[in-house]
Amino acid sequence: MALSLLIAIIVSILAWSHFCRPSRNFPPGPYQFPIIGNILQLGRNPHKSLADLSKTYGPVMSLKLGSINTVVISSPDSARLVLQEHDQAFSGRTISAAAEAHGFDKISLALIPVGERWRKLRKLYREQMFSARRLDGGAGVRREKVQRLIDYLRKCSESGRAVDLGQAAFVTSFNLMSATIFSVDLIEFESGTTQHLKETVEGLMTTLGTPNVADFFPFLKWLDPQRIKKRSEFYLGRLLGVLGGIIDERFESRSMELERKNDLLAVIFDLMEESDEYDFNFKDIRHLFVDLFVGGSDTTQSTVEWAMTELLANPEKMSNAKNELKSVIGEKKQVEESHISRLPYLQALIKETLRLHPPVPFLVPRQVDREVKIGDYIIPQHSQVFVNAWAIGSDSSIWPNPTSFKPERFLNNNIEFKGQDFELIPFGSGRRMCPGLPLADRMLSLMLGSMLHNFEWEMEGGVRPDTTDEFGMVLHKAVPLKVIPLCCF
Template structure:
């Protein structure tokens, strides 16, 4: 048989083999038939969250795909999400670890990828007790208020000079400084400075390479080759972040040696002095660097995206903006600044954020899980070591759940008790169950505060020639959902 004939015959051989295997394992969920070798990879497209949502309309809310050699289960409905995240939670506690996350062994010390066990529980305990508990967050309100005032001061300067504000960059700077102050008692960036760009390059670069479809993930035999250079690029960003944190720790240790009475009220101080917190917090220097990397990366990009998308939708819908501003004026008062305790008295603002999260979930496909054992769901067998993907974006756009699902309608949440804190599976942008995003309490407070401050203290107009209904809402898929075209608007002092 000559080479050309072999090339023509091989695909049919692969397909025949697949059909035979599929018939033997007919309890797999339905899904599109894969191409030889590559499986369903070509069907993912540039925006997998959208492509998978379209496929689910044909094959159902529990769908099977073969991505290279990787068995993948896609969940696209609240009922199926509840099955895997609540009823069968024990079977899905594992994480699918992308090759990019293995750079410098980060996955071995990363709370997002650690298996559920003693190490994972230790990090979750630190997050709960030292970062995200109600008492801790209440005690650190002044810090967030300080960052909000700096944001408003920057926007006010832009208003005086008639300058355009890049909403995403301003929100990113605010959130980055909040996280760095909480973790290290320092600010990493200034508005309109190169430092913001440098830090965003590192964090954004890391998030980008983690989200790139990697052949080495789909074909483990290619792992050592790293054909796309993704792991190598991830190592560059990871090394930069760890080096930066190494310098911060060195400076802190030196300052404490020089002045034994000097102590900071931040997480680094707790981690370096476990006796101040709890003996269970005893971490090595490497543990601390990787843990702080997780918190810094996970807590910065997402909140900034939320604020940018929220402002985009309000500027596209001037009547919704007016309702939000009217509520703030009545509840807060025209010349008063918003406080965290006010959020509970602002139902329309809360509805705006819920609708924002429905349309633009922070992580559209959540963080992929891995099945620990074979498990049967709705009569279908989910095989061990399969990747489980939950399409939060598709659930938020499902017209059978949400009327006018593509429209921005905060009013739908005014007489609706659905929330995004993991109990209502129609809206799970932060996940649910034991592996729900630990930073949800802080992200919720900060995103509400930033959005409210921007709309309460300023009026906004779009750049010349841009109409509200023409504002770009195209999405750039990644680990987080970015706007393709950054939102820019001109603030006006009230």
């Protein structure tokens, strides 16, 4: 009985994959093997394998990942078509089995379809978190968190200790987020709690980024063959638990607060009371905050770690950045956000880092909600769409010597990463573009500027930094960067 059922399933899949061949105008792509399609061609580094394949099949390429039609976009022009010209049709998200844990896909801003609820949440981000007024108001909090980072690095410097730079950047961005949301620091540079929460967020990111057979063959979702959804339930549950505890406590003690706190949670409580527009419940708020922590901390950490890695591998670029800081700010003063517009080399090195190491190499995968024609090609309804920002940033026809770290390439042009210049799209573009960009921009400049201005840096053991990356939801360094800070003043 079981055997005949298995045979029936295999025969139906084979028949399905044979008869449902792509239409004549479907974009070109490599041969699609029965059942598995092109899964094996993804390899360990899908961003690089798909960039290589697109050299043969073109910037709009079709693949089949198991039973899922997939379109890979690998040039600025095709990215413009998808993210700008046909933005609306391409604004859905592919939902992985892992993202369904705790109903996250039904609540998360990053995953819900574009609709009334999504618009309300984007408005909340735009007006209550990331408007220039709000961000200016939070400058003091960011200054304080970065000062804590400098103090920690100074302590390591005094004892000649190497620092895990990714870890230090993670703690800083996580606390920046928690201070903005709750007015508290959630983690310390050196404690068990740091590891616990860091492991939780990293575990969640790894789980969300692990290729899952159940995503390639959705009929296997109920079986959860790799236990990925189970792991996601575990990590997400742990994070939701910590956040829920804080929210409940604040709500209960609210009436007794002598002074109203100036943070996002206070704003949300006020909106819940005063406005019919924001009909949040506590579950919504917990998920909203998960979006912020997950969206903001790992991506910022990865960018800071990569920037420092590239600067250590290219000492003359490090000197250029330090000289600029010294001449604009002066030796003994601290970097402030108000200095950033006068630090073009610092801005250029951040752009160069995001070009070479976009933290989210395929953006957050999109899905088309209807059949669309782009250029000469038909993209079938429900196809998932990877915009390969890594391939675009590494394309030698756009960027001469693409593998070299050269911030100078951004000094004499107006290329920005704000979604208008499709050769540089680490934050995506169009209506689903990253809403955290204005905060990320300030955090990156302040953290990197302060680390460069306050310290000289030496690799532990005097070795050259390793520049191998490791694919996941966020593109991390395969080997963490361990460096010794030496006090400048």
